[in-house]
Amino acid sequence: MTAHVGQSMPLRRRAARPLLIVGAAMMALPLCWRAGAGFAGAATAPPLGWQSATARHAEPAAVAERPAAGQELTDNPRKQGLALMLDDGTRKSHSMAENTQFVTGFFKGLGDKASFSQLVASLYFVYEAMETAFETTADQQVRTLDYPALRRLAAIEEDLAYFYGPDWRSQIQPTAGARLYAERVAKVAAESPELLIAHQYTRYLGDLFGGQMMGGMAEKSLGLESGSGTSFYRFRDIPDPMAFITEWYTKLNALELSTAEKEAIVDEANLVFRLNIEIFEELEGSPFAAVWQLFSSSVRSSLGLA
Numbered sequence: 001m002t003a004h005v006g007q008s009m010p011l012r013r014r015a016a017r018p019l020l021i022v023g024a025a026m027m028a029l030p031l032c033w034r035a036g037a038g039f040a041g042a043a044t045a046p047p048l049g050w051q052s053a054t055a056r057h058a059e060p061a062a063v064a065e066r067p068a069a070g071q072e073l074t075d076n077p078r079k080q081g082l083a084l085m086l087d088d089g090t091r092k093s094h095s096m097a098e099n100t101q102f103v104t105g106f107f108k109g110l111g112d113k114a115s116f117s118q119l120v121a122s123l124y125f126v127y128e129a130m131e132t133a134f135e136t137t138a139d140q141q142v143r144t145l146d147y148p149a150l151r152r153l154a155a156i157e158e159d160l161a162y163f164y165g166p167d168w169r170s171q172i173q174p175t176a177g178a179r180l181y182a183e184r185v186a187k188v189a190a191e192s193p194e195l196l197i198a199h200q201y202t203r204y205l206g207d208l209f210g211g212q213m214m215g216g217m218a219e220k221s222l223g224l225e226s227g228s229g230t231s232f233y234r235f236r237d238i239p240d241p242m243a244f245i246t247e248w249y250t251k252l253n254a255l256e257l258s259t260a261e262k263e264a265i266v267d268e269a270n271l272v273f274r275l276n277i278e279i280f281e282e283l284e285g286s287p288f289a290a291v292w293q294l295f296s297s298s299v300r301s302s303l304g305l306a
């Protein structure tokens, strides 16, 4: 999961954000700094396959690249080109992801080890598919954005060994959501590899923005020993995440992609958010929902209500 604090967030809405984030964690309020339009609750999340045509392409690419009237000209790469299209075009999806019960529950400190380790297991199958695709793709644009320092699989394996023990491999199975996500990655890699850029963006940038804060929150709310089970959130080879993000966005904007290809990447990024939401929603549902259902049906039958 990704929830993010930019240590030195350089961009709009920055000044108040660290305080807001701490506030969110402490006051248990689901805040969304990326959502211009307020909260879109997870309950209203659209079905898989939904793509946010409404929110995103209100502006054609050429307009999105121009600063709006009154807006300062900037050389910040995040305010230009495909980086801007992705930021604007996935805002609504980001808000939905932030509002899943698992994520807000986690911020409230109600997360439990079982759910968290299941999340790590799901992420294993997702990153295994992603990083295999990045490793093997012939698409030069995807390769340009693929940095060894971003790779997460080895860190996830460390975390799995912490949660499940040395034979973790035999103990984890992909959930339906993780399988669907991994299948999507493989399909895109085979059919339209440039869409892998959306997968790089949604996961790695999210992870980078969140990084240390999420790791720290997990340790606190789950009572983990420092650094144990949270390697995923630490980018050991990226000492300055904001500088790295700026370099990554600059490379992203320099790619030679048509407007149609850029729009397809934004669509894919929205689908990737949805796939992530599915994974969080599975965590909400299990194992408590199942246990509760069993409990309540046995109570109902003992009361003669079944």
Ligand code: HEM
Residues within 6 Å of the ligand: 001, 002, 003, 004, 005, 006, 009, 011, 012, 013, 017, 031, 032, 033, 034, 078, 083, 086, 087, 088, 094, 097, 098, 099, 103, 104, 107, 201, 202, 203, 205, 206, 207, 209, 273, 276
């Ligand atoms: C409670 C959960 C979350 C919180 C509080 C959160 C918060 C943030 C914040 C503060 C930023 C910096 C962006 C800005 O300055 O506007 C950000 C960026 C980002 N987040 Fe999250 N986030 C959460 C969950 C997620 C999830 C689940 C994903 C995807 C799996 C995600 C993907 C991203 C991406 C891709 C960016 C980069 C945005 C851009 O610059 O284009 N986030 N997030």
